[in-house]
Amino acid sequence: MTITGKNKNKAVVESVAQIIFTVCASFAILAVASITLYMILSGTPAIFKVGLKEILFGTVWKPTAAEPKFGILYVILTSVVGTMLAILIGVPVGILTAVFLAEVADKRIARIVKPAVELLAGIPSVIYGLLGIYLLNPLMYKLELKIFAGSTTHQFTGGANLLSAVLVLAIMILPTVINISETSIRAVPPSIKAASLALGASHIQTIFRSILPAAKSGIVTAIVLGVGRAIGEAMAITLVSGSSVNAPLPFNSVRFLTTAIVSEMGYSQGTHRQMLFTIGLVLFVFIMLINIALTKILKKGAAEDGE
Amino acid sequence: MGNDTLYQKRKRPGEAFLMAAIYGAASIAVLLLLGIIGYVFFKGFRVLNPAFLTTVTSSLKGTVGIAGNLLNTLYIIAITLLIATPIGVGGAIYLNEYAKPGKLVNLIEFTTETLSGIPSVIFGLFGMVFFGNVLGLGYSLLNGSLTLTLMVLPLIVRNTQEALRTVPDSYRSGALGMGATKWYMIRTILLPSAKPGILTGVILAVGRIVGESAALLFTAGSARILPKLGTNLVENLSRIGGKILQPGGTLTIELYLQMQNGEYEVAFGIGCVLLVIVLLINLLLKVITGNARKYGKQ
Numbered sequence: 058m059t060i061t062g063k064n065k066n067k068a069v070v071e072s073v074a075q076i077i078f079t080v081c082a083s084f085a086i087l088a089v090a091s092i093t094l095y096m097i098l099s100g101t102p103a104i105f106k107v108g109l110k111e112i113l114f115g116t117v118w119k120p121t122a123a124e125p126k127f128g129i130l131y132v133i134l135t136s137v138v139g140t141m142l143a144i145l146i147g148v149p150v151g152i153l154t155a156v157f158l159a160e161v162a163d164k165r166i167a168r169i170v171k172p173a174v175e176l177l178a179g180i181p182s183v184i185y186g187l188l189g190i191y192l193l194n195p196l197m198y199k200l201e202l203k204i205f206a207g208s209t210t211h212q213f214t215g216g217a218n219l220l221s222a223v224l225v226l227a228i229m230i231l232p233t234v235i236n237i238s239e240t241s242i243r244a245v246p247p248s249i250k251a252a253s254l255a256l257g258a259s260h261i262q263t264i265f266r267s268i269l270p271a272a273k274s275g276i277v278t279a280i281v282l283g284v285g286r287a288i289g290e291a292m293a294i295t296l297v298s299g300s301s302v303n304a305p306l307p308f309n310s311v312r313f314l315t316t317a318i319v320s321e322m323g324y325s326q327g328t329h330r331q332m333l334f335t336i337g338l339v340l341f342v343f344i345m346l347i348n349i350a351l352t353k354i355l356k357k358g359a360a361e362d363g364e
Numbered sequence: 365m366g367n368d369t370l371y372q373k374r375k376r377p378g379e380a381f382l383m384a385a386i387y388g389a390a391s392i393a394v395l396l397l398l399g400i401i402g403y404v405f406f407k408g409f410r411v412l413n414p415a416f417l418t419t420v421t422s423s424l425k426g427t428v429g430i431a432g433n434l435l436n437t438l439y440i441i442a443i444t445l446l447i448a449t450p451i452g453v454g455g456a457i458y459l460n461e462y463a464k465p466g467k468l469v470n471l472i473e474f475t476t477e478t479l480s481g482i483p484s485v486i487f488g489l490f491g492m493v494f495f496g497n498v499l500g501l502g503y504s505l506l507n508g509s510l511t512l513t514l515m516v517l518p519l520i521v522r523n524t525q526e527a528l529r530t531v532p533d534s535y536r537s538g539a540l541g542m543g544a545t546k547w548y549m550i551r552t553i554l555l556p557s558a559k560p561g562i563l564t565g566v567i568l569a570v571g572r573i574v575g576e577s578a579a580l581l582f583t584a585g586s587a588r589i590l591p592k593l594g595t596n597l598v599e600n601l602s603r604i605g606g607k608i609l610q611p612g613g614t615l616t617i618e619l620y621l622q623m624q625n626g627e628y629e630v631a632f633g634i635g636c637v638l639l640v641i642v643l644l645i646n647l648l649l650k651v652i653t654g655n656a657r658k659y660g661k662q
Contacts, residue, residue, distance in 0.1 A: 067545050070545070071545055071546060071547055074546070074547040074550075075458075075462055075546075077454060078454045078455070078457050078458035078461075078462055079458050079462070080454075081450070081451045081452075081453075081454030081455040081457075081458060082454070082455035082456075082459055082463070082472050083472065084451050084455060084517065085455065085472055085475040085476045085479055085517060085518070085521070086471055086472060088475070088479060088514045088517070089478050089479060090475075091490075091494060092482065092486070092490045092514075095490055095493050095494050095498075096486065096490065098493075099489070099493050149389070150389045150392055150393070151389075152389075153385055153386045153389030153390070154386075154389045154390045154392075154393045156386055157386045157387065157389065157390035158390070161383075161386055161387075161390075162390070169394075170390060170393070170394055172646070172650075173393070173394050173397045173398075174393060174397070175646065176401075176642070176646055177396065177397050177400075179571050179575065179642045179645065179646060180400065180401075180575070180639070180642060181574065181575030181576075181577065181616050181619075181638050181642070182575065182577065182578075183575075183577050183616045183619045183620050183635075183638075184400070184404060184619070184638060184639070185400075186620070186623065187404075187619065187623050187628075187631050187632065187635055188400060188403065188404070190623060191623075191628055191632075192403070228396060231393060231396075235393065259376065259379060261376070261379040261382050261383060262379075265382065282481075285481050285483075288483070289482075289483020289484070289485065289486075290483070291483070291484065291485045291578040292577040292578050292581075292616075292620060295620075296623065296624060315483065315485045315578070318485050319485060319578060319581065322581075322582060334489060334493075337485065337486060337489045340483065340485070340486060341482075341486055344481060344482055344483060344486070345478075347481065348478050348481050351477075352474060352477065
């Protein structure tokens with residue numbers, strides 16, 4: 058073996074290695090491209106059959122009736138309203154917990170609370186669903202019986218309603234909100250805190266007037282990720298949220314975009330099944346919008362940090 | 365304003381309220397966790413016994429057990445990691461060691477970010493159509509694993525990248541300066557140094573796989589049988605291998621089906637098993653990151 062021959066072999070190995078690594082990296086592009094392609098391919102046939110207007114603005118969902126109706130307005134609204142309510146409950150609790158971890162708690166306590174939050178993130182969503190249906194729904198049913206006692210118009214749900222689902226979602230987004238907010242609070246330069254304290258502001262004033270505004274972009278990221286998590290969650294709320302499509306009122310039995318897909322896919326056929334893929338496409342569009350918003354926010358945050 | 369002296373601390377009732385809110389929020393988070401874990405263990409512990417873990421639910425034999433689901437879960441973890449780890453690590457190496465900043469890198473990072481944001485129902489629908497119909501895998505463990513590969517890829521890529529970034533540049537220039545080729549340098553210097561980070565990504569992926577349900581419902585199905593093994597070795601091997609083309613429900617799927625049928629006792633039993641696995645994974649991660657930190661200090 059000569060030196061030059063050896064080098065030739067080496068060069069081949071080198072370029073093969075580089076090609077393999079490049080292919081591996083391009084895998085993510087390929088995956089997202091094919092997911093987008095197939096979501097569009099399988100989500101559009103029903104739109105041509107039923108009509109976009111009837112799907113998006115129809116409020117009647119009777120996919121298995123003799124004269125089927127495929128309006129998903131209430132399903133979309135349920136996902137939007139449900140996510141918003143979950144954010145309204147989950148985000149304040151999450152941000153305050155993050156403040157506690159980063160600013161208030163002494164190290165020993167933080168060392169116990171932090172792993173607890175991480176564990177909360179690792180619990181499978183079916184377990185949240187199990188507790189929701191076993192503990193939360195009976196409680197909601199009691200509340201429902203009290204509030205609507207004597208009502209003749211209210212359809213009793215046995216506690217499987219929008220409110221139950223919102224509470225489960227609020228708990229499930231907590232870890233995301235807490236972790237990302239905490240990281241961004243810790244990343245605030247200590248000089249900001251020191252300056253605020255030196256000017257005579259109290260600790261609480263410093264937290265709410267100086268530190269949180271400085272951590273703004275991180276906290277917005279946390280909220281957007283929370284929205285993504287809540288709107289995409291399926292298994293935890295499928296059984297908890299009820300089994301019929303209604304307007305998103307707190308004590309109504311409702312179907313989210315995700316839960317409609319999960320609970321009807323098993324027995325759906327023909328146009329009904331195609332419609333479920335259309336619902337999937339709507340969800341996919343929501344998620345892509347959230348992703349793009351997220352990228353913009355992150356870029357803006359990076360640009361501000363760079364200044 | 366005569367009382368406002370420098371020596372007296374001003375009382376701010378609003379601040380006391382905010383402080384109480386901060387403590388309240390943190391205690392809610394902790395109590396929720398303790399409540400969830402405590403309750404599932406309390407309800408599920410009674411169901412757990414050796415038979416529950418080693419038999420298959422069968423009305424003929426009158427047994428209730430999750431052995432088939434445990435096996436399916438192990439199959440899916442193994443196949444998914446076998447595919448996702450090389451691709452993820454390779455991708456991270458490209459991004460960190462070969463790529464020059466530009467459009468391709470931006471696109472790869474954007475799509476990786478997107479992949480981690482797509483909800484599991486969508487992965488399920490995609491897996492059902494693409495791997496199931498187009499590639500003809502139907503409901504099978506292989507279909508489920510391929511679908512989950514897409515889901516866990518970002519976890520492995522990101523953790524490997526993170527680990528590669530912490531390897532000092534002097535290691536690279538040292539190896540290259542002594543005449544090592546780039547691939548040799550990656551193989552013998554970078555990968556060993558990045559091992560704890562890669563391991564962290566892999567374990568996080570295991571956690572994600574164990575907890576996943578929506579993506580598997582439409583791709584891997586819900587069967588719970590164990591492969592029948594005879595005495596013929598070759599036949600046994602082909603049955604064990606052939607299982608990847610058959611449908612199989614993991615623990616989470618079985619939990620979902622049981623609670624759909626109102627069998628809450630069995631559901632809590634499975635929940636208990638899942639929680640034990642999640643706790644073990646967390647513990648393992650703590651040990652690995654703890655070790656990495658210790659070595660980092662030396």
